Amino acid sequence: MERIVIISDEPEIRNQLTDRVRRILGDGLQIRQQTGRDASSQCKDADLVFIHTRMSRASSLEVARRMKKANPAALLIFFSENQEDVDFILGSDFDSFLWLRDPVDRLPAMLQTFEARFAANLEHFVRIKRxxxxxxxxxxxxxxxxxxxxxxxxxxxxxxxxxxxxxxxxxxxxxxxxxxxxxxxxxxxxxxxxxxxxxxxxxxxxxxxxxxxxxxxxxxxxxxxxxxx
Incomplete structure (x- = not known):
């Protein structure tokens, strides 16, 4: 994976998650931060998208739906400070859920799994530059x-x-x-x-x-x- 988008209306949360991902995957990664309102147009070339479940200016489920339509190859992780938010996203199209306050850091294993999954997904797509x-x-x-x-x-x-x-x-x-x-x-x-x-x-x-x-x-x-x- 080379391109990651992190979507949240809260700059502090975006910055913290960006730092965590960069520590795991390295500095060569391209990470873009977006708010919910301007996110969909920025996800078309993303490999992995993180979406905050609680946004004030956009529906996270609607952002996820538009993102999946524009870029079906991308993998999607919802994230939240509240573990109970997993009930909110059930039934939607997503690949995993990240609880930010989890006492166990599950992000490294999650990203390793997703790198392999994204590489396998590429076989089902034609890569073009437009x-x-x-x-x-x-x-x-x-x-x-x-x-x-x-x-x-x-x-x-x-x-x-x-x-x-x-x-x-x-x-x-x-x-x-x-x-x-x-x-x-x-x-x-x-x-x-x-x-x-x-x-x-x-x-x-x-x-x-x-x-x-x-x-x-x-x-x-x-x-x-x-x-x-």
Missing amino acids: RNRRQLLPKSSILYVERDYRKIIFHMDDGELISIYSTLDEVLQELDDSWLRIHNSYVVQEAAIRELHRDFLKLKDGSLIPVSRTYAAQAKQRIIPAAKA
């Missing part, structure tokens, strides 16, 4: 990838189009065997394919993607046996 900020795209949410001159366009399953300046070969290095190249300008998630025609594919969202002669035979070998199975 607007000078790193972003992680869930592979399962990408229907297909299109090259348009110097741009790469990720077509997401919710209809969003995400454009970056890169090459298709660089993107392919981030993808696994569940992806199929069908054209010099297109790579498709195999699970998104619904129909194979002579010179195009139909995807589950209705998109029609051209299949070039160069890749047609390989596409048929992969898709037709999978459909029969």
Whole structure:
């Protein structure tokens, strides 16, 4: 983990937690402190986010919800001076709870576990750089990838189009065997394919993607046996 965000409306608590984390993980770490009101936009490239359960100017649960939507790869720790606050966050999407007054310092073991968990999570995401900020795209949410001159366009399953300046070969290095190249300008998630025609594919969202002669035979070998199975 390289980027951590600590969210609290209380500067003293932010500073204390920042010092604890830095002592454990070292000075090379990038730690940003935020209040609840300005936090969501700053969490898009975070690896780990700490959210104070008690904030005066924002709902911690709402901040967590927005953060998870903007950055599903990040791990989330709620923290509080009160152990009873764990009941407040039950049912929400979080990875752990840190009790600040715990007589046993559980933070070192927690961070060690989370470093391993985050590294494993990266296998499920494509790493891109967008607007000078790193972003992680869930592979399962990408229907297909299109090259348009110097741009790469990720077509997401919710209809969003995400454009970056890169090459298709660089993107392919981030993808696994569940992806199929069908054209010099297109790579498709195999699970998104619904129909194979002579010179195009139909995807589950209705998109029609051209299949070039160069890749047609390989596409048929992969898709037709999978459909029969």
